[in-house]
Each structure stands twice: as structure tokens, then as C-alpha cells.
Amino acid sequence: MLHKIINLTVRDVRFPTSLQQHGSDAMHSDPDYSAAYVVIDTDLGLKGFGLTFTLGKGTEIVVCAVEALAGLVIGKPLQEIVSDFRGFYRLLTSDSQMRWLGPEKGVIHLATAAVLNAVWDLWARAEGKPLWKLLVDMDPKQIVSCIDFRYITDVLTEEEALGETGFLMHENQMLKEGYPAYTTSCAWLGYPDQQLQQLCTDALKNGWSKFKVKVGADLEDDKRRCRLIRQMIGPNNTLMIDANQRWDVGEAISWVSSLAEFKPLWIEEPTSPDDILGHAAISKALAPLGIGVATGEQCHNRVMFKQFLQASALQFVQIDSCRLGSVNENLAVLLMAHKYQVPVCPHAGGVGLCELVQHLILFDYICVSANLHNRMCEYVNHLHEHFTSPVVIRDAHYLPPKDPGYSCEMVESSVKRHQYPEGEVWKLHRT
Amino acid sequence: MLHKIINLTVRDVRFPTSLQQHGSDAMHSDPDYSAAYVVIDTDLGLKGFGLTFTLGKGTEIVVCAVEALAGLVIGKPLQEIVSDFRGFYRLLTSDSQMRWLGPEKGVIHLATAAVLNAVWDLWARAEGKPLWKLLVDMDPKQIVSCIDFRYITDVLTEEEALGETGFLMHENQMLKEGYPAYTTSCAWLGYPDQQLQQLCTDALKNGWSKFKVKVGADLEDDKRRCRLIRQMIGPNNTLMIDANQRWDVGEAISWVSSLAEFKPLWIEEPTSPDDILGHAAISKALAPLGIGVATGEQCHNRVMFKQFLQASALQFVQIDSCRLGSVNENLAVLLMAHKYQVPVCPHAGGVGLCELVQHLILFDYICVSANLHNRMCEYVNHLHEHFTSPVVIRDAHYLPPKDPGYSCEMVESSVKRHQYPEGEVWKLHRT
Numbered sequence: 001m002l003h004k005i006i007n008l009t010v011r012d013v014r015f016p017t018s019l020q021q022h023g024s025d026a027m028h029s030d031p032d033y034s035a036a037y038v039v040i041d042t043d044l045g046l047k048g049f050g051l052t053f054t055l056g057k058g059t060e061i062v063v064c065a066v067e068a069l070a071g072l073v074i075g076k077p078l079q080e081i082v083s084d085f086r087g088f089y090r091l092l093t094s095d096s097q098m099r100w101l102g103p104e105k106g107v108i109h110l111a112t113a114a115v116l117n118a119v120w121d122l123w124a125r126a127e128g129k130p131l132w133k134l135l136v137d138m139d140p141k142q143i144v145s146c147i148d149f150r151y152i153t154d155v156l157t158e159e160e161a162l163g164e165t166g167f168l169m170h171e172n173q174m175l176k177e178g179y180p181a182y183t184t185s186c187a188w189l190g191y192p193d194q195q196l197q198q199l200c201t202d203a204l205k206n207g208w209s210k211f212k213v214k215v216g217a218d219l220e221d222d223k224r225r226c227r228l229i230r231q232m233i234g235p236n237n238t239l240m241i242d243a244n245q246r247w248d249v250g251e252a253i254s255w256v257s258s259l260a261e262f263k264p265l266w267i268e269e270p271t272s273p274d275d276i277l278g279h280a281a282i283s284k285a286l287a288p289l290g291i292g293v294a295t296g297e298q299c300h301n302r303v304m305f306k307q308f309l310q311a312s313a314l315q316f317v318q319i320d321s322c323r324l325g326s327v328n329e330n331l332a333v334l335l336m337a338h339k340y341q342v343p344v345c346p347h348a349g350g351v352g353l354c355e356l357v358q359h360l361i362l363f364d365y366i367c368v369s370a371n372l373h374n375r376m377c378e379y380v381n382h383l384h385e386h387f388t389s390p391v392v393i394r395d396a397h398y399l400p401p402k403d404p405g406y407s408c409e410m411v412e413s414s415v416k417r418h419q420y421p422e423g424e425v426w427k428l429h430r431t
Numbered sequence: 432m433l434h435k436i437i438n439l440t441v442r443d444v445r446f447p448t449s450l451q452q453h454g455s456d457a458m459h460s461d462p463d464y465s466a467a468y469v470v471i472d473t474d475l476g477l478k479g480f481g482l483t484f485t486l487g488k489g490t491e492i493v494v495c496a497v498e499a500l501a502g503l504v505i506g507k508p509l510q511e512i513v514s515d516f517r518g519f520y521r522l523l524t525s526d527s528q529m530r531w532l533g534p535e536k537g538v539i540h541l542a543t544a545a546v547l548n549a550v551w552d553l554w555a556r557a558e559g560k561p562l563w564k565l566l567v568d569m570d571p572k573q574i575v576s577c578i579d580f581r582y583i584t585d586v587l588t589e590e591e592a593l594g595e596t597g598f599l600m601h602e603n604q605m606l607k608e609g610y611p612a613y614t615t616s617c618a619w620l621g622y623p624d625q626q627l628q629q630l631c632t633d634a635l636k637n638g639w640s641k642f643k644v645k646v647g648a649d650l651e652d653d654k655r656r657c658r659l660i661r662q663m664i665g666p667n668n669t670l671m672i673d674a675n676q677r678w679d680v681g682e683a684i685s686w687v688s689s690l691a692e693f694k695p696l697w698i699e700e701p702t703s704p705d706d707i708l709g710h711a712a713i714s715k716a717l718a719p720l721g722i723g724v725a726t727g728e729q730c731h732n733r734v735m736f737k738q739f740l741q742a743s744a745l746q747f748v749q750i751d752s753c754r755l756g757s758v759n760e761n762l763a764v765l766l767m768a769h770k771y772q773v774p775v776c777p778h779a780g781g782v783g784l785c786e787l788v789q790h791l792i793l794f795d796y797i798c799v800s801a802n803l804h805n806r807m808c809e810y811v812n813h814l815h816e817h818f819t820s821p822v823v824i825r826d827a828h829y830l831p832p833k834d835p836g837y838s839c840e841m842v843e844s845s846v847k848r849h850q851y852p853e854g855e856v857w858k859l860h861r862t
Contacts, residue, residue: 028527057499057528061538064495068488096459097488103676105705105731106537107492151703154680154712245534249585272582274536274734276707277741281585300536303705310708 021190026216032056048122116326178397452621457647463487479553547757609828613641
């Protein structure tokens with residue numbers, strides 16, 4: 001079956017999360033978690049669903065970029081795309097006129113992610129498998145054929161990449177136990193202490209042992225909040241802190257040093273996501289304190305991740321399913337991280353990010369890393385009800401999805417209600 | 432006079448340059464030089480004009496992004512903006528919801544450049560001065576107050592920056608002689624040898640002594656073309672080569688080494704514009720051959736330039752008036768380059784880029800570098816007729832503009848004819 005793509009639609013879907021300070025951090029005080037949501041139609045009726053995550057305003061720009069890319073997709077049989085997926089990736093990212101707008105970064109790359117996520121979803125559905133299983137069942141040669149090695153061959157050649165992935169025997173373990181998760185839901189920056197305490201108590205009861213706290217706006221507040229949460233979770237559970245790019249390099253080092261007594265495993269996004277050398281300096285300064293540096297949710301492509309690894313600028317790689325060029329580019333990053341033996345701890349939360357990225361980390365464990373030390377996937381407990389195959393969490397673990405596809409089909413009534421600006425949720429907010 | 436901004440319009444203007452292979456290079460085979468063109472209206476009737484440069488397809492995405500930023504500009508008095516220009520820059524680049532789409536990179540940053548270029552144009556017009564003169568007449572404190580130092584204080588603090596700029600006495604020299612230029616017009620990749628020869632002959636006659644050749648598609652072609660042009664210009668004129676990101680790191684080193692016999696001053700954009708460490712490796716390998724590395728036209732913000740300088744990854748800084756966040760961010764880069772004593776050789780060409788960037792390099796010479804060794808500004812001899820104050824070149828030098836503003840007001844009839852897709856030029860192309 002060819003599954004020729006005959007149409008691609010994209011919609012601007014926004015959730016008014018800012019009303020309750022869900023998602024608030026030191027740089028993003030009022031995010032409305034949103035998505036440019038793509039649906040692909042094929043001649044045989046099979047559909048593919050994809051999205052990229054945004055924070056509200058400006059989603060219409062990503063929608064516009066998806067529309068600009070649609071012409072490169074419509075008319076192509078799925079079989080033609082996946083039989084040369086590297087070539088198709090290159091087609092989307094290297095258009096002679098449009099690459100000026102990136103290349104492979106910002107709006108145009110977010111749009112590429114949305115489109116390619118939908119293509120991967122379509123492929124997995126056509127094969128009747130959840131995406132992680134589609135990947136696990138591929139042989140290394142096919143995995144590698146999806147990756148564009150342009151600009152990374154100084155660190156990972158195609159030949160080396162073949163040696164970085166293979167069939168391992170942890171699939172049953174994953175099916176039984178799931179992949180370990182940590183929660184960010186307890187301590188958004190805008191939450192008052194009492195709410196933080198209540199959420200933390202509930203989370204501990206539900207089996208969570210790894211907690212992330214937003215920091216970076218005010219040092220005394222950060223100390224109070226970190227002390228509070230460390231007291232509640234005790235010395236043996238894991239605490240991570242996240243500054244969402246708030247500091248310059250020197251400030252990051254001194255601020256985080258002041259929080260060292262609370263024993264965070266990592267400081268996430270201490271400074272500009274573009275500052276590889278800055279992250280390297282911060283990593284070096286914090287290593288004696290036992291604090292690692294984590295970054296990636298705004299690391300815009302494989303060339304940046306390559307350098308973060310080369311420069312020992314991070315100790316935790318946080319891939320994102322919607323910032324990079326979909327599965328294709330994430331595969332490159334997983335293999336490079338494995339070469340450098342740096343653990344991958346995916347960024348999730350947002351809307352749909354948990355649903356998507358769980359597939360990638362399952363593949364990583366089963367076929368690449370075979371290691372759970374200091375590895376865990378972010379989890380945030382909201383907006384899952386808008387998906388037809390929402391994530392399943394049991395005992396603070398992601399259970400492998402069973403439905404065919406990439407898990408990002410949204411409930412159509414949710415899409416309609418949250419479409420911006422015409423959906424009824426937004427009509428209500430304006431009145 | 433307050434000059435309150437009461438409206439901002441943006442149009443998609445495209446020139447069908449691909450028809451004659453103007454602008455063709457190893458990665459961009461058929462660019463249609465284009466612009467998202469901004470006009471600001473004020474209550475008192477004064478207007479500001481700005482643009483960002485694009486390559487055709489996708490300009491509508493930048494237009495959409497400008498429209499998303501317009502709300503942050505409309506209603507503001509010019510005086511309020513320029514009295515805290517750093518704050519206004521931060522307002523545009525750090526919107527809590529929109530920064531996710533960058534931050535400070537790609538489409539959203541190109542749009543920021545277009546808007547801010549128009550604001551700077553408005554300011555210069557309000558003062559009755561060409562932009563370079565507005566800058567030259569500012570005291571260092573005011574210059575520095577326009578710069579957002581976030582993420583660069585590890586290399587340049589506000590205090591240090593004050594010491595990097597001052598009043599020097601070269602203004603008269605510039606008014607008399609102009610600023611040295613080099614030409615890229617002779618050797619676009621798509622030009623046949625005969626055309627290249629003819630253009631080179633003409634350029635030599637017109638006083639040009641510095642020439643850039645596009646390379647990177649085919650090594651034997653490159654050798655033939657470099658030999659041809661080196662023979663024509665002789666050993667004492669300057670040759671530069673430009674690969675427009677075509678190679679991986681190892682390939683760049685071996686390819687350029689094969690062209691060393693033609694004594695290029697620099698290799699421009701040997702690899703991904705994001706690959707700081709890659710450029711550092713290439714710089715190191717080519718230094719013994721006397722070939723420098725130049726990059727910048729797709730270097731997306733000051734944080735990237737900072738690292739290129741820190742890592743000795745370039746020997747020529749190519750600022751761009753439309754990629755970075757307008758004058759504000761370019762000032763930061765000029766001052767950092769001066770601290771590292773790396774010459775600035777602006778990227779120009781495109782449409783409007785020569786008109787804009789000449790102002791910045793004049794300021795750089797008069798107030799910052801006071802040095803012309805290995806310094807020159809790119810020039811391409813097309814599309815100037817569409818501007819109301821086109822660049823004036825005399826003896827291969829840019830003569831300082833005299834009209835008030837930032838020189839990027841377009842001739843209204845040109846805009847109308849080239850508006851995409853409704854302008855008559857595009858209607859003709861479709862029939």
C-alpha cells in the first residue's frame with residue numbers, strides 16, 4: 001500500500017494554562033500551552049497526526065511555516081518518503097529559498113518537526129505499531145538511513161552510527177515496568193508554598209521519587225522553596241532545579257553554588273540555550289559541588305547538541321520531540337549522546353510532549369543505551385485528556401504505548417474548542 | 432516632538448533574481464532576493480522604513496512574524512522607545528510567550544530586525560541625520576544604553592563596553608574617501624566562465640581590487656574558476672572564496688587546502704553557521720596556509736558571535752544588518768570584535784543589505800576600530816535602483832550616505848510591482 005499523501009491541514013490550538021500559572025518559570029511568566037497541530041490525509045483514508053509545541057502567542061507564525069512546507073509533502077506516497085527518509089528530511093530542511101529562514105532553527109524547524117512528526121505517525125499507523133516498536137523492529141541500517149549526517153560527521157559517521165544501535169533484550173522489561181519518570185508538576189514558579197507542599201505530599205503518596213523545582217527569579221525564594229521540598233522528599237529522593245535561561249554565566253555559577261546545600265542532581269538551562277562555551281564553564285565550576293548541567297529543550301539542532309557533547313558542556317541531554325527535526329534528528333542526538341556516554345533525560349510536559357517523547361526514550365533504552373542510571377523522562381500531569389491515546393503512568397513510570405502511531409492525535413472536540421481565536425474556549429475568555 | 436507610532440504595515444516584496452542566477456551559490460541554487468518590508472507611521476506624519484532580507488519562498492512567514500510583533504510597537508512614542516532602547520529591545524525579544532519560537536533566532540529574529548530597522552530609521556529621520564551620523568554623534572553612554580548585555584557579560588560588561596567606543600577623528604576621511612568595498616558580483620556560482628571573465632575585466636577597469644568567488648559545488652570547477660580569476664586580477668589584488676555552508680568539517684579543511692595555491696584571504700562559511708567548534712578546527716588547520724575563516728551572515732545572535740570570538744573560530748566577523756536584532760545587537764558584536772581585535776567585514780548584497788550595513792561599518796571605523804587593515808565591506812551591484820537613497824560607490828569605496836535615515840526606504844512603485852503574489856512582476860511570471 002502506497003498511502004499517497006493528498007492533503008495536509010494545520011490548526012492553531014491553544015490552552016489557557018496561564019490562568020492558573022501552570023507552566024510558569026523564571027522566563028515564561030504566563031505561558032498558554034499551545035500547538036501547531038497537523039493532520040495528513042492519504043488516498044486510502046489512513047491519517048497521520050503531528051504537532052509542535054508552542055507557548056501561545058506566535059503559534060500562527062508556525063502555522064504559516066507549516067503551510068509553506070506542505071507543498072513539499074502533498075502528493076508524495078508514504079513509501080517514497082520512508083524509503084529515502086534522509087533525502088526527504090533534507091528536502092524539507094534544505095530548500096534553497098527557505099533555508100535562509102533557519103537553517104534548521106526557530107520557527108521553520110518547529111514547523112518541520114510538526115510535519116515530520118505527522119509523517120512518522122502515519123508510518124507507524126501504516127505498520128500497525130506504536131512508533132517506539134516501529135523503531136525497535138528496524139535494523140540498524142534502516143535507523144541510520146533516516147539520519148542526515150550533514151555537519152556531524154566529525155563526531156559521528158554513518159559507519160560509526162551503525163555500531164551505536166542494535167537489538168537488545170530489554171523490551172520485555174519495559175513492557176512490564178515502564179520507563180522511569182520524574183515530575184515537574186509540583187513546583188512551577190508561580191505556585192504558592194502551600195500548593196507546592198500539597199502537590200508534593202500527593203506525589204510522594206503516588207510513588208514519585210524525583211522532583212524538579214523552578215528557580216531563578218529570586219535567590220531567597222529559591223532557597224526557601226528548595227529547602228521546603230528537600231525536607232519533604234528527604235535526602236534519598238532526587239531533586240533537580242531549572243532556571244529556564246535566566247542567568248549570565250558568572251551569575252549562574254554563584255546562584256547555583258548558593259543552592260548546593262539542597263543537593264540538586266542538575267541545574268537545567270542555567271543560561272542562553274545557544275551558549276555552548278558558557279555551559280561548559282558552568283559545568284566545570286559546578287562539577288566539584290556534584291551538580292550536573294542539563295539542557296536541550298531549546299537546543300535547536302543536532303549541530304548544537306554535537307558541540308555541547310564535544311565541549312563537555314552538559315551532563316544530561318534533554319531531547320525534545322518538537323524542537324528538533326522529529327524522530328530523524330533525535331536519532332542522531334541519541335547516537336551521539338551514546339558515543340559520549342552522556343545520559344538522555346527527555347524534556348516533556350507542554351502539550352503532547354509526554355505523548356511523543358516517551359517513544360524516543362523507549363527506543364533509546366531498548367536499542368541504544370541499555371542503561372537506567374541517572375536516566376528518567378520528564379512528566380507533567382496536565383492536558384493529557386485532549387489526546388486519543390494519552391500517556392499511561394504507573395508507579396512513576398511511563399508504560400509503553402500500545403496503540404499504533406506516535407500518540408499525538410488529539411480529541412477532535414478538544415481541537416475545535418481550543419482553536420485560536422475561533423474556538424469557544426477563547427470566545428469565552430474574551431467576553 | 433514625540434512621534435507616536437500609530438501604525439505599522441509589512442509587505443512581502445520579491446525580485447525574480449533566480450531567472451539570471453544572480454545570487455546563486457553552492458547551497459542556494461535559485462534565490463529570489465526578497466524582503467519583508469516595514470513602514471511605520473507616526474501621528475506627526477514622519478515615517479520609518481525597515482526591512483529584513485530573505486530568499487523568496489517563506490517571506491510570508493516573516494511577514495506573519497512582523498505582524499505578531501507589531502502590537503508591541505504601535506502606540507509607543509519614539510521618545511519612549513529610544514530613551515530606554517535596551518528595554519524596548521528586550522520587550523521585543525523576550526516576550527514570555529513568543530520567545531519560545533526563537534529565542535533570538537530564525538524567523539522571529541529576522542522579524543525583530545525588520546521592525547527595529549524601521550524604528551532606527553525613524554529615529555535618524557527625526558534627528559535629521561543619516562543613521563551612521565546619529566551613532567557617531569552619540570556619547571558612549573548612549574551607545575551602550577542601546578545594547579542588551581544579557582548572556583554576553585562573561586566577555587563584555589557594560590563598563591568595559593564604555594571603554595571600547597569613543598570619538599575618533601576619522602569622520603572627515605570617510606566623507607572624503609569613503610569606506611573600502613569588495614565585489615561579489617563577478618563570480619556567482621551559476622555564471623559561466625565567459626561571463627565571469629567579462630565582469631572581472633569591467634570591475635578591474637572600475638577600480639575594484641578585492642573579489643569574492645563562490646565555491647563548494649565541484650572541486651575541479653572551483654580550481655578552474657579560482658585560477659581564472661587569480662590570473663586576471665594578478666597576485667597583488669585580493670581574492671576571497673565563499674562556500675555557503677557546503678561542507679562538513681573535515682571536507683572543508685581538505686577542499687580549501689586544495690585551493691590554497693590561489694591565495695584566498697579567507698574561506699567564508701565553510702560549514703554549518705552553528706558550528707563554532709567546527710569553525711575553530713577549520714581555522715586552526717588553515718592558519719598555516721595563511722587562509723582565514725570568515726562567517727556571520729547566518730550567525731543568528733550576539734551569543735553565537737561571542738563564542739566564535741572566544742573560540743578563535745573566525746578571523747573575519749561578517750555582521751549582517753537583517754539577521755541580528757538591528758543596530759542594537761550589531762553594536763554589541765562590533766564592540767566584542769574590537770575587544771578581540773578581529774576585523775569586521777560586513778555581509779551585504781541581497782536587497783537593501785548594502786544600503787543598511789554601510790552605516791554600521793562607518794560607525795565602526797569612526798568610533799570603534801579606527802583601522803582599515805584587512806577590513807572591507809561587501810558590495811553587490813544590483814537592486815539598488817529600488818531604493819530612494821541608493822548606495823553611492825566611488826573607486827570601490829562606499830561614500831557615506833547624506834540623507835536622513837537608514838537608507839532602506841524603497842521606491843513605492845517598485846514595492847507595488849514586486850509585491851508577492853499580487854504585483855505585476857509576479858503576475859507576468861505566472862503567465
